[in-house]
Amino acid sequence: MNKSKRVQKKGRGWAVLLMLAALLVVSACSANNSGKDAGSNGTKAKTVRIGYQKYASVNIMKERGGLEEKLKEAGYVVEWTEFPGGPQLLEALNVGSIDFGHTGEAPPIFAQAAGAPLVYLAHSPESPKAESILVPENSPIQSSADLKGKKIALNKGSNVHYLLVKYLEREGLAYSDVEVVYLPPADARAAFESGNVDAWVIWEPFYSVAQLATKARVLADGEGLVKNYEFYLASRDFAKSNTKAVDVILDQLEETDKWAKDNQPEVAKLLAPALGLDAAPLEQALAHRGWGVIRVSDETLQAQQSIADTFFKLELIPSELKVSDAVIK
Structure with a gap:
């Protein structure tokens, strides 16, 4: 191999090395900047x-x-x-x-x-008006007294759990006078519409959506009962x-x-x-x-x-x- 070819080959070798080095620098910069996009002062977000x-x-x-x-x-x-x-x-x-x-x-x-x-x-x-106790449009339940022995759906541990407690207390009923069925909103609505529960205690916007879609009646809302x-x-x-x-x-x-x-x-x-x-x-x-x-x-x-x-x-x-x-x- 003549001197000219050796020089050309060596030059190509350095070019490859420089390209690899440049790629490593770009990669490192990208990695370092990936966590900085949200930081206005250049610190990691x-x-x-x-x-x-x-x-x-x-x-x-x-x-x-x-x-x-x-x-x-x-x-x-x-x-x-x-x-x-x-x-x-x-x-x-x-x-x-x-x-x-x-x-x-x-x-x-x-x-x-x-x-x-x-x-x-x-x-x-x-x-307080952003949660309520709903009953179906044609339900025989007209007052709190009609809830005795009935199944009432609600999401356990939610705001409406306290609404039911305060409503029963105000109406002179014990918590044990009703059967509370714990269901998340989607399952509760299905049970409510199918008649598997007699009432549903629910918050907005599920309350308004169900009421307008099914013509459910509001037995009570939180007014005078809860701050919500x-x-x-x-x-x-x-x-x-x-x-x-x-x-x-x-x-x-x-x-x-x-x-x-x-x-x-x-x-x-x-x-x-x-x-x-x-x-x-x-x-x-x-x-x-x-x-x-x-x-x-x-x-x-x-x-x-x-x-x-x-x-x-x-x-x-x-x-x-x-x-x-x-x-x-």
């Missing part, structure tokens, strides 16, 4: 895992958009997970699958009793270590509610495709709720303590608990 249910302010905030951009500025990316109800959402929080979520009043009581490391952050205003707060909760470790993210989420929820309160028909149209529902029942559901974000106070915790005490007396939770333990002091 953290992930906040948000659990949500169909309907309510967190769902509206997700569909409207805006939270991702605000959290990106603070160095976070978002992962969303949908749940059929509050108990299921808080079970995920308990096992560390999510960091932040929203539920009604009762689920945090059951979750705290089960040892979930949750903390209360804030809540919505009262929305929507609570915003987080795992204790997340709340303590990520105060910036918590503040961003709550601020964005407040902004979402201010917009939604004045634009309810638009909110219904926004949610309808995401929930697979018509806008009409969503408009009715939205009219039943309060809007705004209120930080948790001693008064709120005392109201939650009353729920916990009631559930303990009914042996629905295994031991007494102190609700105020579930706050960051």
Whole structure:
């Protein structure tokens, strides 16, 4: 091999090496940058895992958009997970699958009793008309007295569980006077429409959807019985270590509610495709709720303590608990 060919071969060898080196640099840069996309200051982004249910302010905030951009500025990316109800959402929080979520009043009581490391952050205003006890259109049940011995479906540990307790208490009936059947919303509606249960205690938007579709009658709603707060909760470790993210989420929820309160028909149209529902029942559901974000106070915790005490007396939770333990002091 002459000198010219040896030089050419050596040159090609260096070219290959340089190409490989360049590829390694690009690959390394891609790997290093993969976790930085959400960080406005070039630091690796953290992930906040948000659990949500169909309907309510967190769902509206997700569909409207805006939270991702605000959290990106603070160095976070978002992962969303949908749940059929509050108990299921808080079970995920308990096992560390999510960091932040929203539920009604009762689920945090059951979750705290089960040892979930949750903390209360804030809540919505009262929305007592956003849950009800439904009976079929042609049901012979006309009053509370007619419920004796009847089967009543509800999602165990949910807000409506407490509504039924307070309704029976007000009407002079014992919890044991009725047969409570624990079913999630989809199964409960099927049982309700087939006649396998006599009544259904349910929250929005399932309440309005079922009522308008089946012409079900409202035996009672939560007015005068329950406050029906929507609570915003987080795992204790997340709340303590990520105060910036918590503040961003709550601020964005407040902004979402201010917009939604004045634009309810638009909110219904926004949610309808995401929930697979018509806008009409969503408009009715939205009219039943309060809007705004209120930080948790001693008064709120005392109201939650009353729920916990009631559930303990009914042996629905295994031991007494102190609700105020579930706050960051």
